[in-house]
Structure formats: structure tokens, C-alpha cells
Amino acid sequence: xxxxxxSGAAALAELVRTAGETAEPGVHRMLPVAPExxxxxxxxxxxxxxxxxxxxxxxQPASGGTSLLLALLSEASRTGSWCAVVGVxxxxxxAAAESGxxxxxxxxxxxxxxxxxxxxxxLIDGVDxxxxxxxGAIAPAIAGRLVARARQRGCVLVPFGHWDGAxxxxxxxxxxWEGLGAGRGRLRRREVTVLARxxxxxxxxxxxxxxxxxVTVRPPTLPPVAGSAPPTLSPAAGxxxxxxxxxxxxxxxxxxxxxxxxxxxxxxx
Amino acid sequence: MVAAEIVDxxxxxxxxxxxxxxxxxxxxxxxxxEGVRQGLRRREAQSRCPRLxxxxxxxxxxARAFEPVVAAVEEAAVGVEVIRPGSCALAAxxxxxxxxxxxxxxxxxxxxxxxxxxxxxQVGIADGVFAAGLAARDGRVVAPGETAAFLAGMPIDxxxxxxxxxxxxxxGVKTLxxxxxxxxADVLSRFGFDGALAHRLASGRDHRPLAVRQPPPDLDVADTxxxxxxxxxxxxxxxxxxxxxLHERLAAHGLACTRLGxxxxxxxxQELHRVWxxxxxxxxxxxxxxxxxxxxxxxxxxxxxTATRPTAGLVRLRLIPDGVLxxxxxxxxxxxxAGADRERAHRAFSRVQGLLGPEAxxxxxxxxxxxxxxxxxxxxxxxxxxxxxxxxxxxxxxxxIGTAPLLARSEAPALSLQLILxxxxxxxxxxPTEDTESxxxxxxAEVIHLESRRAARAAxxxxxxxxxxxxxxxxxxxxPAPNEPPPNEPPPNEAPPNEAPAxxxxxxxxxxxxxxxxxPVGGVTVVGVxxxxxxGGGRRVPPLVALPPWPGRLPKPAPAVVPLQPPAAVVxxxxxxxxxxxxxxxxxxxxxxxxVERGDPITITGWAGPWxxxxxxxxxxxxxxxxxxxxxxxxxxxxxxxxxxxHWAVEAIYD
Numbered sequence: 027x028x029x030x031x032x033s034g035a036a037a038l039a040e041l042v043r044t045a046g047e048t049a050e051p052g053v054h055r056m057l058p059v060a061p062e063x064x065x066x067x068x069x070x071x072x073x074x075x076x077x078x079x080x081x082x083x084x085x086q087p088a089s090g091g092t093s094l095l096l097a098l099l100s101e102a103s104r105t106g107s108w109c110a111v112v113g114v115x116x117x118x119x120x121a122a123a124e125s126g127x128x129x130x131x132x133x134x135x136x137x138x139x140x141x142x143x144x145x146x147x148x149l150i151d152g153v154d155x156x157x158x159x160x161x162g163a164i165a166p167a168i169a170g171r172l173v174a175r176a177r178q179r180g181c182v183l184v185p186f187g188h189w190d191g192a193x194x195x196x197x198x199x200x201x202x203w204e205g206l207g208a209g210r211g212r213l214r215r216r217e218v219t220v221l222a223r224x225x226x227x228x229x230x231x232x233x234x235x236x237x238x239x240x241v242t243v244r245p246p247t248l249p250p251v252a253g254s255a256p257p258t259l260s261p262a263a264g265x266x267x268x269x270x271x272x273x274x275x276x277x278x279x280x281x282x283x284x285x286x287x288x289x290x291x292x293x294x295x
Numbered sequence: 296m297v298a299a300e301i302v303d304x305x306x307x308x309x310x311x312x313x314x315x316x317x318x319x320x321x322x323x324x325x326x327x328x329e330g331v332r333q334g335l336r337r338r339e340a341q342s343r344c345p346r347l348x349x350x351x352x353x354x355x356x357x358a359r360a361f362e363p364v365v366a367a368v369e370e371a372a373v374g375v376e377v378i379r380p381g382s383c384a385l386a387a388x389x390x391x392x393x394x395x396x397x398x399x400x401x402x403x404x405x406x407x408x409x410x411x412x413x414x415x416x417q418v419g420i421a422d423g424v425f426a427a428g429l430a431a432r433d434g435r436v437v438a439p440g441e442t443a444a445f446l447a448g449m450p451i452d453x454x455x456x457x458x459x460x461x462x463x464x465x466x467g468v469k470t471l472x473x474x475x476x477x478x479x480a481d482v483l484s485r486f487g488f489d490g491a492l493a494h495r496l497a498s499g500r501d502h503r504p505l506a507v508r509q510p511p512p513d514l515d516v517a518d519t520x521x522x523x524x525x526x527x528x529x530x531x532x533x534x535x536x537x538x539x540x541l542h543e544r545l546a547a548h549g550l551a552c553t554r555l556g557x558x559x560x561x562x563x564x565q566e567l568h569r570v571w572x573x574x575x576x577x578x579x580x581x582x583x584x585x586x587x588x589x590x591x592x593x594x595x596x597x598x599x600x601t602a603t604r605p606t607a608g609l610v611r612l613r614l615i616p617d618g619v620l621x622x623x624x625x626x627x628x629x630x631x632x633a634g635a636d637r638e639r640a641h642r643a644f645s646r647v648q649g650l651l652g653p654e655a656x657x658x659x660x661x662x663x664x665x666x667x668x669x670x671x672x673x674x675x676x677x678x679x680x681x682x683x684x685x686x687x688x689x690x691x692x693x694x695x696i697g698t699a700p701l702l703a704r705s706e707a708p709a710l711s712l713q714l715i716l717x718x719x720x721x722x723x724x725x726x727p728t729e730d731t732e733s734x735x736x737x738x739x740a741e742v743i744h745l746e747s748r749r750a751a752r753a754a755x756x757x758x759x760x761x762x763x764x765x766x767x768x769x770x771x772x773x774x775p776a777p778n779e780p781p782p783n784e785p786p787p788n789e790a791p792p793n794e795a796p797a798x799x800x801x802x803x804x805x806x807x808x809x810x811x812x813x814x815p816v817g818g819v820t821v822v823g824v825x826x827x828x829x830x831g832g833g834r835r836v837p838p839l840v841a842l843p844p845w846p847g848r849l850p851k852p853a854p855a856v857v858p859l860q861p862p863a864a865v866v867x868x869x870x871x872x873x874x875x876x877x878x879x880x881x882x883x884x885x886x887x888x889x890x891v892e893r894g895d896p897i898t899i900t901g902w903a904g905p906w907x908x909x910x911x912x913x914x915x916x917x918x919x920x921x922x923x924x925x926x927x928x929x930x931x932x933x934x935x936x937x938x939x940x941x942h943w944a945v946e947a948i949y950d
Contacts (some may be wrong), residue, residue, distance in 0.1 A: 240702025
């Protein structure tokens with residue numbers, strides 16, 4: 027009796043699954059990407075089956091590539107996609123969590139060893155986004171097979187490192203940290219320039235400058251003060267009038283003015 | 296004793312005694328012939344019978360050995376209560392009617408036990424468990440209503456209350472009949488409740504119903520191998536057979552398990568055990584896979600440097616289902632998609648684990664810690680996602696300012712905007728003592744320090760220099776852009792006298808506020824205060840577990856690259872001498888250049904520190920005492936350096 031019930035439930039589960047999958051296994055679907063990065067990608071997202079490479083820096087071992095990688099994954103992971111990272115043993119998982127990646131849906135294969143291609147292929151079969159650190163030179167035949175497999179399975183393959191023939195290759199070309207002075211402060215934000223090159227729809231190189239990470243300021247709540255308007259905090263207002271309004275009784279040191287002029291300069295870039 | 300024979304292989308036909316606390320509690324017939332009696336000391340018994348085999352009393356062993364007997368009785372009759380290892384009771388009415396008489400039923404049960412377990416047994420039938428137990432010693436069947444008469448002839452020792460029996464004997468009460476003859480009220484007043492209970496038993500008025508045992512389904516499967524399994528493929532095959540048996544057995548009960556214990560015994564007697572966990576229910580194939588991985592891990596453990604490598608082949612395997620639940624099929628998502636995705640991913644992960652071993656595919660679990668490396672615990676996929684240490688969520692040091700992983704270029708707020716409102720309830724955010732306090736090496740003490748002072752300040756009248764400015768609101772922009780030179784001319788605007796160091800102070804507050812995790816403006820911290828208590832207010836709030844705040848952890852953003860082996864480094868000052876940090880956290884010089892692993896010196900354009908941490912000093916090996924620095928190099932890279940024991944290392948890279 028119980029056995030029959032079980033088999034009945036299993037059969038029902040099969041039915042439900044097939045009904046859900048009738049609308050193709052999502053080959054044409056897009057995985058979302060952070061809006062700041064969407065301008066760089068054709069279709070403004072991670073198209074399933076595509077290969078989007080993240081190039082590491084040319085000369086320096088670390089120049090923003092890892093952060094870019096995490097930023098690329100974060101939105102898709104947050105909306106329920108499964109991610110796997112192969113061959114990046116030094117990946118900072120705290121940074122991954124901070125960038126919005128759901129760690130419960132993130133699998134790491136830190137040391138795939140000589141089985142790299144097999145592992146990546148196995149993950150392509152089941153995971154939505156597979157990040158694979160390229161271990162040196164990869165035979166074009168293997169690379170081609172992996173790309174084809176990803177296209178067939180509707181998986182986004184993200185080679186991390188040098189990779190020929192990706193649909194889009196993202197690369198951080200410049201980065202500058204702010205927030206750290208001589209003996210004070212802390213790392214606060216970084217201005218990076220990301221270059222996207224590729225084929226087809228992404229053939230024209232695109233370049234975008236963004237904060238990665240950035241600093242947001244929530245507007246502070248000011249109690250209504252009789253007789254004086256609350257000071258505006260928007261940088262645009264500060265940029266247009268470097269000298270603060272005296273009526274607002276804002277005490278500003280030289281630093282404030284310098285910062286404001288600095289913003290002005292940045293805004294003109 | 297029979298239990299010892301069954302379990303330990305002691306020959307019960309020879310002289311054997313069972314010892315408990317150095318006294319003989321049971322002896323075999325052969326030992327009895329040699330003069331060994333119950334209650335003798337070990338040495339005494341051995342002097343009477345030199346070839347005596349001594350077995351320690353072990354209730355667990357007895358219970359284990361008795362288990363098949365109970366099972367055999369349950370074959371013949373239902374509703375068995377185990378009184379103690381070695382005796383069980385059951386209601387006679389059902390079997391007696393079924394087998395046609397009490398004697399027939401007793402014979403059938405004895406036969407059944409002899410067939411199933413090859414042990415002799417005796418059955419007694421009487422009114423009440425106590426009387427039946429006594430009747431079983433002689434294998435008697437006491438007719439209904441004659442129990443009192445049967446008991447009356449029994450010696451008082453049969454009560455199995457040695458102290459009471461001793462006392463009664465000295466009072467001249469020798470048999471249960473004598474005891475039963477005493478008035479019940481007098482017995483109660485003289486011997487207490489236990490005595491009254493014994494009196495009831497002695498007079499045959501034992502009306503306690505049977506606590507019938509529910510036979511638990513025995514779900515473990517085990518197998519013993521004559522030839523030790525030393526090769527992975529052979530072991531995996533054996534494991535597969537076991538896995539199929541286990542799955543069949545579970546399915547027969549309509550059950551499924553979510554955890555699987557795998558136990559192996561090697562030829563040397565070493566026992567290995569590991570529990571595998573699975574998010575869904577384990578299928579036969581999944582069980583077989585896990586058994587294979589585990590056996591593979593054990594038998595080729597040396598390759599991955601694990602400590603629990605067996606020293607010989609496996610002779611016994613056992614699979615223990617755990618977390619057993621009624622199998623009704625897994626509930627997929629409403630449209631099937633979430634469940635299907637998950638299952639697909641699981642299958643892929645399992646496949647990789649099959650390729651490389653279970654430890655090769657891991658998932659990070661965020662926990663408590665102060666560095667990028669110890670906040671993360673990597674657990675093999677499928678294991679329980681338990682953090683190594685709990686932690687409260689990381690709060691931003693300055694409430695108004697947050698760190699976003701990615702921000703559009705058009706949004707370019709100033710780095711540090713702090714709005715200070717001269718409202719009374721807001722505690723002052725400028726702490727003249729902040730600088731010195733932040734330099735104390737032990738952070739735990741520092742936090743408490745800070746809080747106590749803050750509390751004192753909040754209670755007392757505000758210090759004169761902290762009087763609110765006569766303005767309604769002050770806007771202060773602190774923290775210059777890093778590439779700006781320090782001022783040479785005094786500020787043209789009217790500024791408060793403490794404005795000049797404010798940048799540094801506020802920055803320190805931000806940096807150290809992140810560590811204290813209390814928020815420098817918030818004023819109230821959670822040190823020692825459970826989170827749930829502060830706003831209970833009489834309402835029934837379920838008590839929240841106070842999560843440790845981990846003061847001293849790195850501020851956001853977290854470094855994206857954490858090398859497994861921190862590369863060694865040297866930090867030089869202007870004159871080219873290595874920079875050191877004194878016990879008072881004074882730098883010997885300003886960091887000017889960095890050499891990583893014998894490379895060329897790279898100029899340091901910005902730095903902050905030292906941020907000391909001295910953690911887990913009580914835990915020996917785990918203790919770490921370091922000073923950490925954030926540096927920005929000329930080529931645009933940002934690193935987290937640490938100085939421990941005079942050695943610099945690149946702890947993490949802000950990639």
C-alpha cells in the first residue's frame with residue numbers, strides 16, 4: 027500500500043517536472059546582471075549558452091578581475107541561479123557574499139587538478155553559471171568542446187583568464203582606490219574602467235567607468251529647522267556652488283571645498 | 296552469563312562468574328559446584344575455583360544479547376515488555392487462547408526462543424508480573440487465584456530489596472506470606488512507600504499493567520567479509536550491495552533517510568565512522584555513491600593527507616540510516632523549475648565529487664572571524680552548512696554610509712559625509728580619547744572601556760568642549776581625497792577649534808568603529824547584552840541568541856583574493872629600513888615601499904594601520920597576534936598586509 031503510494035507520488039513528481047519544462051529548458055532566457063554592467067553585455071544580461079570571459083590583468087596578478095567576476099555573478103546568483111567556480115583557490119568568499127552571491131548556491135572546486143576539462147564539463151551539465159579559471163594554455167579542441175557544451179546545455183561559461191573566442195571578454199583596464207591616506211583612512215571605493223570586447227553584437231569595444239566597490243550615502247534625515255533651509259547633500263548642488271551658502275550656516279573646512287571641487291572634476295570626466 | 300557467552304564467546308558450561316563492583320552477581324553451574332556463591336569477592340571466588348572465568352557485568356551487552364530473544368518472543372506473541380535484560384513479560388491471555396492453554400503457550404514460546412536463539416528459557420505464568428517472574432524460576436504455571444498462596448511460601452529475599460529483606464528477616468519475617476500477613480497501613484508507616492509497594496507485591500496484588508514495547512524497525516544493514524577489503528573497487532562493490540539492501544529495507548518500511556552513517560571495521564579492529572548528509576532523501580544510487588566515496592576516501596586517504604587512514608583492509612561494513620522520515624516523495628516547486636534546477640545542480644556536483652572525491656567540491660559558509668580567511672568555512676557539498684563560529688551580520692561603521700559592491704559612475708557621493716545634529720539624545724561622536732583608545736592592543740577590553748566611558752558621559756553633564764555649537768546643523772565633510780596635499784593655509788571659514796584633527800579622528804572612528812562593530816555614532820553597543828533583551832518590554836519575545844559581533848573584523852569591502860599561503864613581504868620606510876611596530880603600536884617609520892617575495896620595491900602611496908588583533912590567545916595553536924595594514928601601491932593595487940612576529944605577509948589582495 028505504502029509502496030503504491032510512493033510510486034504514485036513519484037509519478038506525480040515526474041509529471042510536474044515535465045510540465046514545468048515544456049517551455050524549453052530556458053535556452054533563450056537571460057540571466058540578469060547588475061544594471062551597471064548590463065551596458066557592456068549584448069542583450070543587457072548573461073545570455074544562456076554564451077561564453078563571457080573575464081580577463082585577468084595583463085601584467086599584474088591582481089587588478090580587479092576577481093571583483094569584476096563576482097559582480098558579474100551576483101545578480102544571477104541572487105535571483106536563484108546556481109554558480110560554480112573552478113580553479114580559484116584564493117577566491118575570497120566573504121567578498122563573494124558581500125557582492126550579493128548566495129553562498130548556498132555557490133560551489134567551489136578549488137583544485138580541479140588534471141581533470142580540469144572533465145570537471146568543467148560536468149558542471150556545465152548542471153549549473154547555470156560556471157566560472158573556470160583557465161589553467162595556462164588550453165587546447166583549442168577542448169575549449170571548443172566546452173563552449174559547444176555550454177551552448178547546448180544553456181549554461182553561461184565564464185572563463186577566467188586568457189580565452190580566445192569568447193562572445194564577450196570583459197577586462198578591467200584601470201582601477202584607482204580611494205579612501206586611504208598616508209597613515210589614515212581605509213579602503214573605501216575604487217573607480218574602475220571595464221572594457222568589453224567580443225564578437226557579433228559585441229564587436230564594437232565598449233568602455234564603462236564605475237565604482238567597484240562604491241560608497242553610497244543615504245540621505246540623512248534632518249529635522250525641519252525654522253529660519254534656515256536644510257543643506258542639500260547632493261554632489262551636483264555642491265559642484266555648482268563651491269562656496270556654501272552662508273545662510274545655511276554650514277561650517278566647511280578647506281577639505282570640504284577641496285572634495286567638492288574634486289567631485290566636480292570627476293563629474294566632468 | 297549467557298549473554299557473555301553469546302557476545303564475547305565465553306564458555307558458559309565452564310566455571311564462569313559475572314562480577315559487579317567486585318562482587319559475584321551470577322555464577323554458572325560449574326562454578327556453583329566449586330563452591331562459588333553470589334556475593335563473594337573476586338579473590339574469594341578465585342581461591343575457591345582457580346580456573347574461574349571472570350566476566351564484568353555489562354548491562355549493555357546483556358541488552359544486546361537479549362534483543363534477539365525478545366524478537367523471538369514477539370514472533371510468538373505480541374505485547375512484550377522487557378523488564379530487564381534477561382527477562383520479559385507478556386500478557387498470557389492472548390497466547391493462551393491462541394495456542395489452546397497456558398501450558399501450550401509457554402511451550403511454544405520456549406520452543407520459539409530455542410529455535411531462534413539457541414538458548415534455554417523458562418516461562419512462568421501467574422497473576423502479576425512479580426509473581427510470574429518468581430514462577431518462571433521454576434517454570435511453573437500458577438493457576439488463576441492461587442498466586443497469593445504461591446507467593447506465601449517464597450523466601451523474603453525474592454522481593455529483591457536486600458536492605459528491606461535483611462530488616463524483615465531480623466524482625467522475624469522470613470517468607471512473603473509472613474510479610475503479606477502484616478497490616479498494610481502499618482507496613483506503610485514503618486517501611487515507607489517502597490515497603491508498601493513490596494507488601495502489595497508479596498500479597499499478590501500486583502496490578503501494574505504491562506508497558507508494552509514497540510518493536511523499532513531495525514534498519515541497519517551490515518556485512519562481514521572474510522577477505523579484508525583493501526582495494527577500492529572491491530570495497531565499492533561490497534558497498535553497493537549493502538546500499539541496495541539498505542534501500543530495499545527502507546522502502547519496505549515506506550521510509551527514506553536524509554543522513555547516512557557509514558561504519559567500517561578494519562582487520563586491526565580500527566573503527567571508522569562518518570555521516571553523510573543529503574538535502575533530499577537518499578536513493579539507492581545516492582547511497583551507493585556515498586558509500587563508494589567514503590570507502591575511496593578511507594582506503595586512499597593517504598593521498599589527500601587525512602589522518603583517519605585505516606591501517607588494514609576492511610572486514611566489516613555497516614550502513615546506518617539516520618534522519619529517517621516517511622517517504623512521500625519530494626515536493627518540487629510549484630512549476631517544477633526550482634526543484635529541477637536544484638536537482639540538476641546537485642547531480643552535477645555529485646558527479647564532480649565522484650570524480651575528485653567529496654572534499655574537492657566545497658561550498659563556503661560564512662561564520663565569525665576577524666580576517667578574510669577565518670570567516671569562511673569550506674564544507675564539502677552535501678554536508679551540513681554549519682559555520683565554524685556564529686557571527687552577527689556585519690554592520691556598516693557609519694550608519695549613513697554604505698558600501699555597495701557595484702555603483703554606477705554617475706553616483707559619486709563624497710567619501711565621508713557626516714551630518715552631526717545638535718540634538719540632545721544623540722551622543723557626541725567626537726571622542727577626544729578615541730585615538731588613544733583605538734591604539735590599545737586588546738580590542739575586547741577596548742570595547743568595554745569605550746562603552747563605559749560613553750555611558751558615563753551620557754549620564755554626566757556634557758563636557759564644555761562638547762557643547763553643541765550654536766548652529767542648527769553642522770555639515771562636516773571629512774576625509775580628503777587621497778591625492779590631496781595637507782593644508783598650508785588656515786581654513787578661511789570660521790571653524791571650531793578641534794576641526795583640524797577631526798579628519799583623522801573621524802576616520803579613525805570609522806576604521807575602528809568598523810572593528811568595534813557598534814557604530815561610533817550609535818552609542819549603544821551589544822557587548823554582553825543579549826539582543827533580545829533590550830526591547831522586551833513585557834511582551835513575550837522569544838529569546839534571541841546573542842550573536843558575537845566579532846570586534847576587530849575588517850571593514851567592508853572585503854578582499855576578493857585571499858591567498859592560501861600568504862606571500863612573504865617586506866615593508867620599507869623612506870630610509871630603506873624595514874618597518875616594525877612596537878608593543879605600543881608605534882611604527883618605527885612610515886611605510887614607503889613594499890617588496891613582495893624578493894621582487895622589486897613598489898612605492899606605497901597610501902596606507903592605514905596598524906590595526907592590531909590578538910585573538911584566541913587561549914587556544915594555543917589557533918592564537919594569532921598580528922598588526923594589519925591596508926596599503927595602496929603605486930600601480931593601483933590595494934593589499935592587506937599583516938605583521939606577525941616581525942614578519943610581513945600579504946594577507947589578502949583587494950582585487
